[in-house]
Amino acid sequence: MSMYKKDTDDAGIPALLDKSTVLQEARTFNATPIMPRKCRILLAKIIYLLYQGETLGTLEATELFFSITKLFQNKDMSLRQMVYLAIKELSTISEDVIMVTSSLMRDMQPKSEVVYRGNAIRALCKITDVAMLPGIERFLKAAIVERNAAISSAALMSSYHLFWQAKDLIRRWGNEVQEALNTKTGGGGGGISGLGGSFFGGSSGSGSNSQAAADAAAAAHSTMVQYHALGLLFAIRQHDRMAVAKLVQGFSAVGSGGGSRGGFFGSSSGVTLRNNMAHCLLIRYACRVMENDVTVDRQLYTLLEEWSRHRSDMVCLEAIRAICNLRNLSDKDLASPIASLQLFLTSSKATVRFAGIRTLNTLAATHPAAVAVCNVDMENLITDGNRSVATFAITTLLKTGNEASVDRLVKQITSFLSDISSEFKVIVMEAIRALALKFPAKHVTMLTFLSNVLRDEGSYECKKAVVDAMLDMVKEIPECKEEALAHLCEFIEDCEFNKLSVRILHLLGEEGPTTPTPSIYIRHIYNRVILEKSVVRAAAVNALTKFAVKVTDPALQSSLRILLRRCLEDRDDEVRDRATWALAVCDSTPAADKYVRDTSSYDWEALELKLYQYCSDPSAAQQGEFDLGAVPQVSKAQADALRSQHAGRAITAELDAASSLPASRRGPGASPASAAAATAGSDTVGRAGQVDSNGPAPGEDSAAAAFRRQEQFASVLKTVPEFADFGPLLVSSARPSELTEAETEYVVRCTKHIFRAHVVFQFDCTNTIPDQLLENALVVMGGEDVEGLEEVTTVPAPRLACDSPQPTYVAFRKTQFDGSDESALEPLVGNFTATLKFMVKDCDPTTGEPDSDDGFEDEYQLEDVELTLADWMQPAYLGEPAKVWAELEGSGAERVETFALSAFDNLQDALDSVTEIMGMYPNDQSHRVPPKKVSHTAVLTALYSGQVRTILRVRLTIAPQTGVMMELAVRSQSEIVSEAVMEVVA
Template sequence: MSRAVLKKDDETGFNSFYHNKSTVLQEARVFNESPISPRRCRALLSQIVYLLYVGETFSTQEATTLFFGTTKLFQHKDSALRQAVYLAIKELATTAEDVIMVTSSIMKDMQPNSEVIYRPNAIRALCRIIDPSMAQGVERFFKAAIVDRNPSISSAALVSSYHLFPAAKDVVKRWANEAQEAVNAKSTSSFFGSGSSGSGYLGFGASSQANNTNLPITSSSYITQYHALGLLYLIRQQDRMAITKMIQQLGGGKSGAGSTLKNAMALCMLIRYAAKVVEEDPNVQRQIVELLEGWLRHKSDMVNIEAARAICEMKSVPPQSLTKAISVLQLCLSSPKSTLKFAAIRTLATLAQTQPASVASCNVEMEHLISDPNRGIATYAITTLLKTGTEASVDRLMKQISGFMSEISDEFKVIVVDAIRSLCLKFPSKQASMLTFLSGVLRDEGGYDFKRAVVEAIFDMIKFISECKEQALSHLCEFIEDCEFTKLSVRILHLLGVEGPKTPQPAKYIRYIYNRVVLENAIVRAAAVSSMGKFGVNVDDPSVHKSIKVLLSRCLEDVDDEVRDRAAFSLKVLDNKPLQETYIKEESVFSLSALESSLVAYVKDETAAEQPFDVSSIPKISREQAAKETARPSSLDTIGIPSSSNSRTVSPAPQTAAETQSAYAQQLAEVPEFADYGPVLNSSSKPAQLTESETEYQVSCVKHIFKEHVVFQFNVSNTMPDTVLEQVSVIMQPQAESGLTEDFIMPLPSLMQSTSPGIVYVSFTRDTPEEYALASFQCILKFISKEVDPVSGEPEEEGYEDEYQLEEVELASGGDYIIPTYASFASEWDRLRSGPHATETFALSAMESIKAACTSIVEILNMEPLGGSENPTSTSVHTLQLSGLVIGGGGKVLVRCRMSFASSTGVTLELAVRAEKQESCNLVIAAIGG
């Protein structure tokens, strides 16, 4: 009996529709029957919509046939059928042809005298049917619908405006007044509307409404405000001052009690806009924080949570405001509502990463949540306690974590592991219990992300807690015996090759490594061979050395050529000390992105073929940095290169200094005017801002140094939505003799408001390429300003010339001529002791701390800080070690900065420089002295 029921359900349920596309197309003739059967047509329309929703596709011909068959149903007055018709044509419109022919039928249902139930559906369908050129023709209908008293009609018009905005921005922008009126609407809107026919939403007349007092004849949700606010922001999003003014007007003052917005979701969205404004313009933070504090006392829990979260996520929030926000979240932790508890504990967990002391006041409430039946809440509670708790509470918390790890998803397991990872470094004395826990969960079931998080946590323990190194390596050896993830096995084998030889008993790890050669795939086998080679080089034990040679010899017969090549290379290196120093023991490697860029330039340069490739000019990075660099795609693959001078835009900023140099080199290579300049030797590590962030025109400058030229790249942004700038150029005037001669200016033909800045290039020739020219320029932004016609969207024919004063641009010593490179400071400092050197003492009275002095020196010299010396551990004395390459054949330069700090005199700096050439030595001294 049960089987029969199941079979019947399968045959008649929605699941059967997915397999009946052909049947649906055949049954479409029901649309042509006379009289029309509303029931059969609704059933068929439901099948069509279901097929589209589950991913079924119709060809253009099939969709067109169904679309126009559906439109024939407009002649029937059945309300439910009309709603199904609108839903179907809205979905089919993206595939069918000639859909615009149904516009007149839809617009009949948009008339104010039509049935109220039709109008919202008609509005939603119309925005999918019309093309951008027709938007102006339906403007009056949308304007009237936006301010309609019926919230369903108004909301439909507002949401449809979202869909129209990308295609018809200029038209939709003119609806700002109507959207503002919808936001300000304070009266309770009629749920049934006020159509001229007098019938209500469900067909009841006025008497029916009066006699049925239980019917919801009014709506107090004010949902229209939510949609209207979103449209207003979309229209004004490029005008920061307008957005700030809107937030202040709708906020209702310091208490928030007088806010125009009555809808909780609208208030939450306004809070998010306010937080975004503060992020872009910190100058308005005080006013925004006052508004947020008022919303902390709002009657809606949703608004309270959103306001508290916004305050907690601000970078420099006043302590008093942060305390108020935490107090609100603390109350939510005791709420019976799971959603409130989850939102509050997640916000506190994020805040605890940066300010654990502030969150510690909620520890009592969070401990009660450890046993919460919602595992998500319990996970956040215990991870937050791990960040805010004391050393004495660690063991107790670890026991509680072990109890529910098997009950939560991998996503929450990763959160727990990340919390323990930070706790390991906070309380090193508890490393034994935490390592036991991590090794235990490593043996549990889980996906790649979870296992990777555990392995990364153990890696950190090995790196920063020396007492647990051997035990942690043993756990990792056991893990790779059954590891199903190749990437993790390779990383662990690499770590074993680096750390294993440093342990008292390195031989015990070799067995685990060689097992991978016997049992794993080619990728893991290759990693294991390289790891064994490091043991042979770095372990000073003849027996180990001999064993490694035997094992590597066996790998020479492997079926994979990569494994054989690595084995042959390792065997060659084992008996060759110079090769060991260069390829195994060397702490630095070439930056792959910089090497790639230089090789590409060398191959393209026809004159360079006469000279051997100069590898000494390539900056080096540490092996740790190299691992991070290779984990990302090459900048040459990801950077967006402008195709013509009329569309020059700034490419996305890569993540590392080496990638930045490579990206700029690729960008400049695409400019024909620079084709004869040769490879770029150095580019600014980051753009120098020449305007304030809130000005109408925003300009930044990047300097590119070539062998015989200097190119200044000005990134120009226009923030004026109704203005076009034409013939945009930058005039540079040197304040004194600079040793540079201007070649040309490459102006920007046109610049409209856009998120991507345009580029203006100014080129100079270095009069004496052997010298490092120093100069300071006064800069003026010149352009022709034209207003944009709001109707056509085209700029007016007549404009006026204008100019804008920019900050000075300096071609300074140090950072503009030095590339950061990694080096072993002790050995290189000793190597350069007989070369050019200089020592000077400076008083940095303006520096308030040694940390500030370190940051400033690194930025001025643009050199690589070594050994973490950029992060001082003492507030009174510190030594900063820097390494760099001077472009143009200047060679390597090392700097040792000994600093002492006193509150009365500031920072006293002893700067010692050693370089391969005297010019490089003088360059560094001049950079600090200037």
């Protein structure tokens, strides 16, 4: 607050400033004597201009910079602080800024004013060059251990910013940083409060009076130094996993003090963390340790559980979120953090209530039963004065509630829906969608609620969320199809969003012809042709075309043709062209089958990849035109699933970037798409051109993912000289084989690659020991029981640094291959022994450089490598199963056999086993057996050796007398393949 009325004059308000005028006023800096108040106002104007994006030329900035340096002659503390700030802002665009170093170093001296020292350190580190850093190292190290907290924090933060430019130098300051971290008490903030007049007021005092004021301020207790020191210490030790683990455990010793709520966990030396921000940082580092060392999971989980009862809401919430993001947690493990969140819900602070209910909302997606204990408290929040809290409360209750409470919850939502913002309405609609799919019997209540929202005013995002919910209900709940379509027809009669109208018209074209009375939808569709814009009219013509092709009533077909002919007179070219095409398709059954009834499409990511490879190869055009048949097809269900995955990746990426927890430690519900992104498109390529060897993520389409991974593998294998004459890659195994446990010193996984005359085993090896460097790592394989394969070459990994996966290869030749297609298709299966051999050298854990050239040979026994029939299968969607089955009927390669599966007591387990053994793609989600079914039929398809179309029909029945019985029927383009499929089951 200003102490003088004149401080409110217009001269002190930096508004509507002109750069040239301000630069003219800068001559004031050269005046004698120096006028502190006038100079402070002028510096404020300059900094304001810079903050508003005004640019200064190099010459202008340099002249201004050196004019400002003359103000060091004045001892006014407020003026000096503005000088420091201006110097930092101008240092990036001025020349020869290093000339001010001597003035700044004079202010850094221990005998200087406390206010000077911290600001001088920040300014000096901003302008200093890395080469000059050793010259000021002594001052910075002394400042780090300074008793005054303001000076120590300034030195720590300046060192943190310099660390990324001079890592080797600042790593040597670890002892000083540790001492600052362990300091039990610190000096005061060292600010200007109480040291003089107001900012724009008269000069502050100097000499003994100011020193006395500084000493009084230094007596105040400050703990922010711990936060800054902990951050810098972690930056220094972040590549040494053992050092980070010791750092966390040093401040987390359960038996060394503290208690439950409000206690601190001190180290064995009695030092405690008294800063809440430092405590939150320690929690994040604890999660990092848990990621790297699973052996301490339970110990650190106990600490996180204790921290979830901390007296600080900030620390408590950070610990709870860390626990909730851990993998494989049971409801029992979540009992303690949920109890703490329950206290958040009854807090008098709206921010605390909001943090608690939002965390519960996220947790309810994966552990609804555990969160259900808070239902009573959450129901009380439905009437909370803060609408954000109330929205999260109702959406969380929708996730945790039971079927009996649906009607009551929906009624409560309706009462306050008009009072919340559009963003929260979207959240509510997503919760309603999840609840409708969870309780299909309540679809009438849900559709009524959603249709009412559609009638009300709302943003595009809100209406889109409602339409998405209805579309999912139509797809998942067949009983509600007709009612949902009726509501959507009513909505498009008065819809102001063209995108939504187009989507709904597409849905009507897909689902309307299959309803008992398709004629009731035609009026709504044709109204769009008359009343809407061209983009909607074109979509309506497409919908009418699908009705004309799919309905079986001749009279209705004739009426639809009349409507399509009327569209030929439309004023828009696109609409007329579509109507012309529609009439031609209606008169041609083959065209109707190909363009309307066949709902399959191409995997667009695979098509993009193939086109990129074709356009990048100069000789591809000479070899022939682009082969569209090499691009895998996907069914309508696959295409919908892929679109959903792509839509979720952008959201998940933002959440992952904002989260402090590494992706590998997040629970299955926290990031459903981030793992899928690792195997899709260009994301599969890792460091040094490697391919992420993880298989398809949960929820990702196996056929599409396997194809994309194979293309990435092919591009990498082409760069290996030893495989140059192997020809094109035919198949890569869909999932890698784990040859070691995840917690061992060396982690190895194997992927098999099938070529026409060769089989290549790729071993992705990871060294997890920081102080060891492995060189010339290779895998020695033995396969006495495998006939038909002869080892021809081994490609070692030259260097295996810590946590840097590298591949090594072993290639075999098919001995029976004589150039014919039959010999290329002969399946070779069996087990190989495997041993990892390497040269071990001790190295610096920080830099990874070996301590010396001396090393020793060592080896590590791996699990056996199994080559199975699934490794020869490329899961693929070949088209409509009935059509493919009919096309392969005359191939002469059909086999049918019946098996008794006594080892299984239910159909789902039996089908899962068959699907895994075959490695084929399940069509139409047929790999899922409906509950309480006593019979089931699944259809699996694949390309054997990447070329031979193969379809497998699995019929399962179960009876108390016979158990599980299975009939396998296989059709293929090759008799060899059909025989191999039956042999692997027998």
